[in-house]
Amino acid sequence: MATAPRMAPSTSTVTNQALAEFSSDVIVGLGQPGQKELPSKYLYDEVGSALFDVICLLPEYGLSRAGMRSLKRYAPDIIDCLNGPFVVAELGSGSGQKTRFLLEALSRRQRVNYYPIDISGSALHRCQQELSEMDRVSIVGFERAYLDGLQEVAARRREGEYLLVLFLGSTIGNFDRPAGDQFLREVRKILVPGDALLLATDLEKPIPQLLAAYDDAAGVTAAFNKNLLARINRELDGNFDLSHIQHIVRYDEAERRVEMHLRSTKWQRVTLRRARFSFLLRDGETIWTESSHKYNPQEVPQMGERTGYRCAGQWFDTEWPFAQNLFFAV
Numbered sequence: 001m002a003t004a005p006r007m008a009p010s011t012s013t014v015t016n017q018a019l020a021e022f023s024s025d026v027i028v029g030l031g032q033p034g035q036k037e038l039p040s041k042y043l044y045d046e047v048g049s050a051l052f053d054v055i056c057l058l059p060e061y062g063l064s065r066a067g068m069r070s071l072k073r074y075a076p077d078i079i080d081c082l083n084g085p086f087v088v089a090e091l092g093s094g095s096g097q098k099t100r101f102l103l104e105a106l107s108r109r110q111r112v113n114y115y116p117i118d119i120s121g122s123a124l125h126r127c128q129q130e131l132s133e134m135d136r137v138s139i140v141g142f143e144r145a146y147l148d149g150l151q152e153v154a155a156r157r158r159e160g161e162y163l164l165v166l167f168l169g170s171t172i173g174n175f176d177r178p179a180g181d182q183f184l185r186e187v188r189k190i191l192v193p194g195d196a197l198l199l200a201t202d203l204e205k206p207i208p209q210l211l212a213a214y215d216d217a218a219g220v221t222a223a224f225n226k227n228l229l230a231r232i233n234r235e236l237d238g239n240f241d242l243s244h245i246q247h248i249v250r251y252d253e254a255e256r257r258v259e260m261h262l263r264s265t266k267w268q269r270v271t272l273r274r275a276r277f278s279f280l281l282r283d284g285e286t287i288w289t290e291s292s293h294k295y296n297p298q299e300v301p302q303m304g305e306r307t308g309y310r311c312a313g314q315w316f317d318t319e320w321p322f323a324q325n326l327f328f329a330v
């Protein structure tokens with residue numbers, strides 16, 4: 001039986017707290033000297049989450065279909081590697097479409113408690129709709145940041161139950177490599193030996209193919225990116241002139257990552273009245289909004305080994321180089 005997503009209590013205190021945190025992160029990112037930055041997690045308000053679902057349908061964004069194909073094909077093999085009863089937590093579940101294949105495979109042998117964790121309430125709502133009709137699967141969503149949510153889920157597990165943590169969609173790629181390692185270590189601290197982590201990673205491929213994936217012809221990814229400034233205008237009473245903002249995508253070969261930026265095509269003084277903050281954006285200056293690191297297949301098991309796991313298997317999509325990597329906490 002499915003239950004409603006468990007959201008953080010929607011009191012005005014919590015809403016004000018989230019707004020205060022948003023405001024403070026925006027001030028730090030836009031007020032710093034040098035490259036201006038905004039945390040990519042703020043791309044996913046209700047509008048951003050809906051646009052991300054459309055991005056997953058775009059011909060250029062092969063990443064999402066590769067994740068879907070590989071799980072459709074290999075979920076039974078992945079689940080066969082797990083011994084014992086497992087509860088499932090998913091970090092940044094989004095709408096949970098590809099998770100279905102894993103839940104189906106696991107539910108053939110046990111009843112499944114599935115805990116999607118996402119900072120976007122609307123993504124969790126879609127996830128609930130997407131998966132609520134599955135037999136032998138109960139869903140309780142957590143509208144939380146990754147590690148806060150995972151801690152809550154870990155506290156709910158019963159004696160003898162292991163935890164399978166899913167981190168799909170190559171969302172790990174949003175972290176710089178050292179920060180990605182640190183994140184895996186933080187996840188490991190919450191786990192016990194025998195718990196598993198299924199980590200999806202987008203692999204290196206020709207640069208034009210990667211650039212097109214983040215700069216599609218229909219302009220949906222551009223809208224997704226620009227929505228971050230529109231969100232700031234809405235929530236912090238800002239006055240970014242979006243008609244003079246361009247979506248920019250570049251590939252940094254040394255770091256092996258796609259970067260998304262927003263570039264101003266004129267000088268603009270931006271005031272965020274609710275944040276009591278004002279700054280100057282120069283003509284040509286960019287705000288860095290997201291990184292998507294790309295991996296080679298050999299480095300992913302090494303990432304696991306140096307952060308407290310052993311890699312038990314890798315499954316690949318060959319149409320769009322992409323890997324599902326299964327780690328066990330040691």
Ligand SMILES: C[S@@+](CC[C@H](N)C(=O)[O-])C[C@H]1O[C@@H](n2cnc3c(N)ncnc32)[C@H](O)[C@@H]1O
Pocket residue numbers: 040041044049052056064067091092093094095096098117118119120123144145146147168169170171
């Ligand atoms: C790239 S999407 C991936 C969605 C889905 N896993 C997939 O593979 O299609 C990233 C998801 O993580 C969520 N997210 C981003 N940062 C987060 C954070 N710090 N804590 C919790 N969720 C986060 C976003 O709201 C979004 O739904």
